[in-house]
Amino acid sequence: MDTLTRLEATVRQRLSADPSSSYVAQLNARGLPVMARKLGEEAVETVIAALSGSEEELVGEAADVLFHLTVLLAAKGVTLERVMAELERREGTSGLEEKAQRS
Numbered sequence: 328m329d330t331l332t333r334l335e336a337t338v339r340q341r342l343s344a345d346p347s348s349s350y351v352a353q354l355n356a357r358g359l360p361v362m363a364r365k366l367g368e369e370a371v372e373t374v375i376a377a378l379s380g381s382e383e384e385l386v387g388e389a390a391d392v393l394f395h396l397t398v399l400l401a402a403k404g405v406t407l408e409r410v411m412a413e414l415e416r417r418e419g420t421s422g423l424e425e426k427a428q429r430s
């Protein structure tokens with residue numbers, strides 16, 4: 328099992344844990360808007376790290392993005408498997424074709 332899949336399993340368990348002992352449970356108790364805002368904040372911090380931070384900062388912020396994305400998807404009941412299937416579907420297509428299909 329890869330790291331993200333293990334993280335997803337842990338996050339799914341912790342969503343309903345006691346908020347006093349779990350950050351994921353705390354996020355769940357605070358609700359979807361807070362989870363979404365956290366993901367947005369970490370995305371912005373990743374952009375800043377990419378443009379003006381160190382490689383170490385970029386790695387840390389990218390990990391925070393993946394963590395908060397995993398939490399948001401789990402809270403919405405969307406599996407990583409489904410997201411991966413969407414990426415696999417796109418594998419045979421160039422990014423430009425995908426862009427043209429969307430417009």
Ligand SMILES: N=c1c2ncn([C@@H]3O[C@H](COP(=O)(O)OP(=O)(O)OP(=O)(O)O)[C@@H](O)[C@H]3O)c2ncn1[C@@H]1O[C@H](COP(=O)(O)O)[C@@H](O)[C@H]1O
Nearest residue numbers: 334337338341348349350351352353365368390391394395
């Ligand atoms: N990978 C992570 C992970 N990455 C980042 N974070 C937390 O995400 C938060 C992001 O940092 P911020 O500075 O934005 O947040 P903050 O100011 O501390 O917190 P807020 O009050 O603003 O939410 C930090 O508190 C980090 O500790 C994580 N918390 C948990 N995990 C994983 O999730 C699992 C379950 O965690 P618990 O639910 O705490 O058991 C753990 O075993 C880890 O594997």
